[in-house]
Amino acid sequence: MSPRRASALRGGDQSLRDHLIAAAEALMARRGTAGLTVRDIAREARVADGVLYNHFADKEDLLAQALHAHVSSVERSLGTPPARAGVGEVADNLRAYVEHVLRLHIAILPAFAGLLAQPKVLTRFAALPNPMAAGRGGRAHLADYLRAERDLGRLAPDADPEAAATMIVGACHETVLPSLLRGVPAGEIEIPPGFADGLIATVMRGIGPA
Amino acid sequence: MSPRRASALRGGDQSLRDHLIAAAEALMARRGTAGLTVRDIAREARVADGVLYNHFADKEDLLAQALHAHVSSVERSLGTPPARAGVGEVADNLRAYVEHVLRLHIAILPAFAGLLAQPKVLTRFAALPNPMAAGRGGRAHLADYLRAERDLGRLAPDADPEAAATMIVGACHETVLPSLLRGVPAGEIEIPPGFADGLIATVMRGIGPA
Amino acid sequence: MSPRRASALRGGDQSLRDHLIAAAEALMARRGTAGLTVRDIAREARVADGVLYNHFADKEDLLAQALHAHVSSVERSLGTPPARAGVGEVADNLRAYVEHVLRLHIAILPAFAGLLAQPKVLTRFAALPNPMAAGRGGRAHLADYLRAERDLGRLAPDADPEAAATMIVGACHETVLPSLLRGVPAGEIEIPPGFADGLIATVMRGIGPA
Amino acid sequence: MSPRRASALRGGDQSLRDHLIAAAEALMARRGTAGLTVRDIAREARVADGVLYNHFADKEDLLAQALHAHVSSVERSLGTPPARAGVGEVADNLRAYVEHVLRLHIAILPAFAGLLAQPKVLTRFAALPNPMAAGRGGRAHLADYLRAERDLGRLAPDADPEAAATMIVGACHETVLPSLLRGVPAGEIEIPPGFADGLIATVMRGIGPA
DNA sequence: AATGAATGAGGGTTCATTCAT
DNA sequence: GATGAATGAACCCTCATTCAT
Numbered sequence: 099m100s101p102r103r104a105s106a107l108r109g110g111d112q113s114l115r116d117h118l119i120a121a122a123e124a125l126m127a128r129r130g131t132a133g134l135t136v137r138d139i140a141r142e143a144r145v146a147d148g149v150l151y152n153h154f155a156d157k158e159d160l161l162a163q164a165l166h167a168h169v170s171s172v173e174r175s176l177g178t179p180p181a182r183a184g185v186g187e188v189a190d191n192l193r194a195y196v197e198h199v200l201r202l203h204i205a206i207l208p209a210f211a212g213l214l215a216q217p218k219v220l221t222r223f224a225a226l227p228n229p230m231a232a233g234r235g236g237r238a239h240l241a242d243y244l245r246a247e248r249d250l251g252r253l254a255p256d257a258d259p260e261a262a263a264t265m266i267v268g269a270c271h272e273t274v275l276p277s278l279l280r281g282v283p284a285g286e287i288e289i290p291p292g293f294a295d296g297l298i299a300t301v302m303r304g305i306g307p308a
Numbered sequence: 309m310s311p312r313r314a315s316a317l318r319g320g321d322q323s324l325r326d327h328l329i330a331a332a333e334a335l336m337a338r339r340g341t342a343g344l345t346v347r348d349i350a351r352e353a354r355v356a357d358g359v360l361y362n363h364f365a366d367k368e369d370l371l372a373q374a375l376h377a378h379v380s381s382v383e384r385s386l387g388t389p390p391a392r393a394g395v396g397e398v399a400d401n402l403r404a405y406v407e408h409v410l411r412l413h414i415a416i417l418p419a420f421a422g423l424l425a426q427p428k429v430l431t432r433f434a435a436l437p438n439p440m441a442a443g444r445g446g447r448a449h450l451a452d453y454l455r456a457e458r459d460l461g462r463l464a465p466d467a468d469p470e471a472a473a474t475m476i477v478g479a480c481h482e483t484v485l486p487s488l489l490r491g492v493p494a495g496e497i498e499i500p501p502g503f504a505d506g507l508i509a510t511v512m513r514g515i516g517p518a
Numbered sequence: 519m520s521p522r523r524a525s526a527l528r529g530g531d532q533s534l535r536d537h538l539i540a541a542a543e544a545l546m547a548r549r550g551t552a553g554l555t556v557r558d559i560a561r562e563a564r565v566a567d568g569v570l571y572n573h574f575a576d577k578e579d580l581l582a583q584a585l586h587a588h589v590s591s592v593e594r595s596l597g598t599p600p601a602r603a604g605v606g607e608v609a610d611n612l613r614a615y616v617e618h619v620l621r622l623h624i625a626i627l628p629a630f631a632g633l634l635a636q637p638k639v640l641t642r643f644a645a646l647p648n649p650m651a652a653g654r655g656g657r658a659h660l661a662d663y664l665r666a667e668r669d670l671g672r673l674a675p676d677a678d679p680e681a682a683a684t685m686i687v688g689a690c691h692e693t694v695l696p697s698l699l700r701g702v703p704a705g706e707i708e709i710p711p712g713f714a715d716g717l718i719a720t721v722m723r724g725i726g727p728a
Numbered sequence: 729m730s731p732r733r734a735s736a737l738r739g740g741d742q743s744l745r746d747h748l749i750a751a752a753e754a755l756m757a758r759r760g761t762a763g764l765t766v767r768d769i770a771r772e773a774r775v776a777d778g779v780l781y782n783h784f785a786d787k788e789d790l791l792a793q794a795l796h797a798h799v800s801s802v803e804r805s806l807g808t809p810p811a812r813a814g815v816g817e818v819a820d821n822l823r824a825y826v827e828h829v830l831r832l833h834i835a836i837l838p839a840f841a842g843l844l845a846q847p848k849v850l851t852r853f854a855a856l857p858n859p860m861a862a863g864r865g866g867r868a869h870l871a872d873y874l875r876a877e878r879d880l881g882r883l884a885p886d887a888d889p890e891a892a893a894t895m896i897v898g899a900c901h902e903t904v905l906p907s908l909l910r911g912v913p914a915g916e917i918e919i920p921p922g923f924a925d926g927l928i929a930t931v932m933r934g935i936g937p938a
Numbered sequence: 939a940a941t942g943a944a945t946g947a948g949g950g951t952t953c954a955t956t957c958a959t
Numbered sequence: 960g961a962t963g964a965a966t967g968a969a970c971c972c973t974c975a976t977t978c979a980t
Contacts (some may be wrong), residue, residue: 101963102958114964132425136950146966148952153964157950188516210489211424215342220491237482244515257515261479261506268478269471272447275481279420281430296471304514305454305467306398324940346975356941358977367975534961552845556954566962568956577954608936630909634841635762640911657902664935677935681899681926688898689891691905692867699840701850716891724934725874725887726818731942732979744943766971776945781972783943945977956966 106144115153118143122164123171130283131161131212162222165209172205179236183246188253189298192266195240196294199270202236204287207274237267262301269297325363328353332374333381341371341422372432375419382415389446393456398463399508402476405450406504409480412446414497417481421488447477472511479507535573538563542584543591547625550703551581551632582642585629592625599656603666608673609718612686615660616714619690622656624707627691631698657687682721689717736774745783748773752794753801760913761791761842792852795839802835809866813876818883819928822896825870826924829900832866834917837901841908867897892931899927 104114112120121143125134136157140147154160179198185191213219244259277287322330331353335344346367350357364370389408395401423429454469487497532540541563545554556577560567574580599618605611633639664679697707734744742750751773755764766787770777784790809828815821843849874889907917 100959102956102965104965105958130425130427132427135948137948147950148967149965151951213425214421214488215423215425217342217491220489224490248515252517253515254513254517256513258506258510259515261503261510262515264482265475265479265507265510268480268482269475270478271481271485272474272478275485278424279430280434281427293471296468297475300468300471300475300514301510302514302516303464303466304510304512304516305458305463305469305472306512306514307462307464345973350942357975358942359940361976362939552847555952560963567954568963569961571955572960631844633845634908635760635843635845637760637762637911640909644910668935672937673935674933674937676933678926678930679935681923681930682935684902684923685895685899685927685930688900688902689895690898691901692894692898695901695905698844699850700854701847713891716888717895720888720891720895720931720934722934722936723884723886724930724932724936725878725883725889725892726932726934727882727884730980732944732977734944735979765969767969777971778946778973779944787971941978941980943978943980945975947973947975949973950971952970953968954966957962957964959962959964 104145104149114145114149118145118150118153118160119164119167121145122160123168126161126164126168126209126212130208131216134161134212136160158216158218158222161213161216161219162226165213165219165223166226168209169206172202176201176205179239183243184250184252188247189302191243192298192301193294195243196266196270196297199236199240199267200273200289200294203270203274204289207271207278211278237263240266266297266301324355324359328355328360328363328370329373329377331355332370333378336371336374336378336419336422340418341375344371344422346370368426368428369432371423371426371429372436375423375429375433376436378419379416382412386411386415389449393453394460394462398457399512401453401457402508402511403504405453406476406480406507409446409450409477410483410499410504413480413484417484417488447473450476476507476511534565534569538565538570538573538580539583539587541565542580543588546581546584546588546629546632550628554581554632556580578636578638579642581633581636581639582646585633585639585643586646588629589626592622596621596625599659599663603663604670604672608667609722611663611667612718612721613714615663616686616690616717619656619660619687620693620709620714623690623694627694627698657683660686686717686721734775734779744775744779748775748780748783748790749794749797751775752790753798756791756794756798756839756842760838764791764842766790788846788848788852791843791846791849792856795843795849795853796856798839799836802832806831806835809869813873814880814882818877819932821873822928822931823924825873826896826900826927829866829870829897830903830919830924833900833904834919837904837908867893870896896927896931 104117106117118139122134122139125138125142136150137147139160140150143149150157150160154163176198179195182191210220213223241259241263244253244257244262247253248255248257248259273289273293274287328349332344332349335348335352346360347357349370350360360367360370364373386408389405392401420430423433451469451473454463454467454472457463458465458467458469483499483503484497538559542554542559545558545562556570557567559580560570570577570580574583596618599615602611630640633643661679661683664673664677664682667673668675668677668679693709693713694707734747736744736747748769752764752769755768755772766780767777769790770780773779780787780790784793806828809825812821840850843853871889871893874883874887874892877883878885878887878889903919903923904917
């Protein structure tokens with residue numbers, strides 16, 4: 099009565115659709131998105147070439163879903179950044195935030211990178227519900243937090259939350275992007291020691307003369 | 309009898325090699341690097357399909373050279389950032405710097421973006437002599453400037469030039485990258501008004517409480 | 519426990535086999551046979567993709583049956599040509615015959631046309647019991663009628679019934695076929711006004727000098 | 729200076745374009761047009777798979793050209809029908825005409841038949857210059873001839889040239905089409921003996937009572 | 939050295955057929 | 960028997976690269 103299941107699914111309770119997304123995501127994480135073929139994905143999923151088209155409109159559709167799944171999974175594994183205004187030290191909160199964003203970028207940017215040459219995938223991804231990070235990288239979220247701290251009097255009254263958030267998130271980008279642009283594989287990106295501390299000290303105190 | 313020259317070069321004094329690089333560069337600037345074929349390049353250069361292989365190892369080699377030429381040409385057209393330590397106001401110098409880097413990123417990142425899916429090109433590009441900007445985007449240069457100003461006493465004695473440079477350049481990235489990730493065409497990227505001012509105010513004063 | 523019936527049949531008393539044939543026939547009549555897939559047929563029949571293979575050897579088998587059903591159904595709807603020798607005027611009988619054959623061809627040829635690229639289907643169709651019209655289009659029947667009228671003295675004693683029948687039926691073909699060969703959709707084929715009259719006048723009187 | 733020639737062309741002076749058309753035409757004549765793949769054609773031409781697309785927009789374009797070439801070649805090999813009004817006996821002229829059309833149909837219809845399922849090919853074929861026969865099979869030409877003979881007084885003054893031409897050409901169709909519809913291979917179609925004579929006698933004298 | 943047609947591996951996609959449920 | 964997802968061969972087409980001219 100029920101139709102047959104893919105042999106690759108034997109024993110699991112996953113849908114083949116999810117299985118395919120997972121396979122594509124795994125390839126994305128392992129080898130990047132460059133030169134990924136539908137045959138690669140089918141092989142990774144240990145499944146016939148054609149199945150893909152039973153569950154997705156086309157390759158780009160699958161890739162967009164896989165990207166979405168990848169982002170979601172990374173976000174889930176990192177948890178939400180702690181930022182609760184008024185709780186703990188502002189500097190500590192920011193340090194936690196920076197480390198969160200760094201990990202996020204390291205995990206996510208390489209996957210995006212390979213897709214910049216495929217605008218269709220990006221467009222479809224953007225159309226998916228709640229593609230949270232999507233490069234906005236939580237900048238808005240951070241700005242909100244800073245604004246709240248400022249209103250609590252824990253930051254300078256003339257602090258510019260948008261500018262500060264842009265700088266902080268941008269600095270995190272700046273740590274990942276140059277490696278990507280030099281062709282460094284995703285796994286080998288390193289953060290200079292003391293990066294977060296220098297960043298936070300600078301953003302708190304400024305560099306202008308006393 | 310000197311060997312024949314490509315008809316497209318008649319009257320010029322450019323080598324065919326440079327001519328090809330220029331053609332690829334023009335295409336890169338005009339349409340991005342996404343779906344660029346060797347035929348496109350040959351056609352743009354008004355030259356036979358095969359010549360390419362008389363002057364370059366392969367397509368990726370040519371693209372790396374073209375990318376290098378593109379970066380150099382943009383840098384040349386923008387001029388070097390004015391940053392001479394001790395001259396003028398620091399804030400004004402930084403503003404000029406920020407606007408320089410913004411223009412640089414807007415001009416250069418789209419070309420890089422399409423090549424993130426082709427690590428070979430990036431690797432070869434990185435191996436080329438002095439691929440200055442390459443995403444390091446003059447961060448080192450800016451850090452040098454800031455260090456000099458600090459040593460002149462025009463910045464706080466405990467200012468962290470590396471961190472500040474990372475934040476400034478990163479903030480510039482942050483203005484271009486999200487658009488690319490959302491598939492916005494290169495020409496339509498916009499800078500929020502007041503961006504540079506907010507940035508510099510924040511980096512100078514910091515956001516910490518007085 | 520009797521075996522389960524397809525849900526699409528609930529309440530009907532048709533066998534699933536006949537139901538499938540009917541569905542294929544409907545598609546053939548509506549869209550022609552050109553790009554017909556088994557999925558299309560199953561969907562039209564509101565039935566699972568695979569059932570087909572419980573009742574037919576393969577797709578071609580089903581199509582042959584559907585073609586047969588289509589021909590039979592058209593013949594049934596048109597009724598038998600009136601031709602009863604000795605009754606009414608010969609010319610009137612012929613006119614009725616011509617109009618009959620024309621309608622037959624218009625209804626049937628498009629279905630055949632799409633199948634000319636699938637000899638297997640045609641072969642199986644030819645093997646089915648009494649595929650009456652099949653392009654012979656009742657020529658034999660018409661010849662019989664003419665022969666009978668001749669023997670009754672209502673046609674010239676040296677009239678050639680076979681040749682006349684071939685010409686009449688062929689003229690009807692000639693009215694449909696060129697449109698098909700030019701890619702005109704089945705529904706848009708038109709008969710030139712006065713076609714039947716000119717045809718019959720010519721076949722009765724001949725064109726030779728008196 | 730000149731680019732390389734296909735190895736399959738060694739020694740000949742044909743263009744590869746013509747070579748491909750000839751190969752497609754040969755396959756069309758030998759196996760019909762059903763299930764013809766681009767690989768089949770390339771193989772028949774002893775040429776790489778991709779060349780086709782250096783000379784034709786796509787497969788359908790090539791098939792349309794091949795069909796056109798086939799028709800032209802058949803017409804050339806048959807010569808033009810003699811039909812000169814006022815010369816020789818009308819009946820003899822008609823007999824020559826009938827035999828011409830018969831040969832034409834036998835040679836051409838099978839090729840068309842397999843393409844009825846590919847309207848695009850037919851449409852492109854129709855757009856080619858002077859697709860003379862194209863199913864119109866010279867009916868208009870014949871009608872012109874008959875009209876001229878009538879005006880010379882060698883046919884009945886009330887003869888209907890259009891109707892007569894339709895009947896004659898249609899009768900020729902009628903001799904080929906049923907075989908095709910029964911799946912008879914192109915080479916095995918036979919003409920009943922005495923076919924042309926019966927046809928012409930009937931069309932000249934008519935079958936009505938004296 | 940330049941030409942540009944020829945090459946052919948490999949890409950995304952379709953669809954008749956199978957088979958575990 | 961019926962289901963309908965899974966299968967995989969085969970299709971059309973692209974394009975980096977080669978090479979006779």
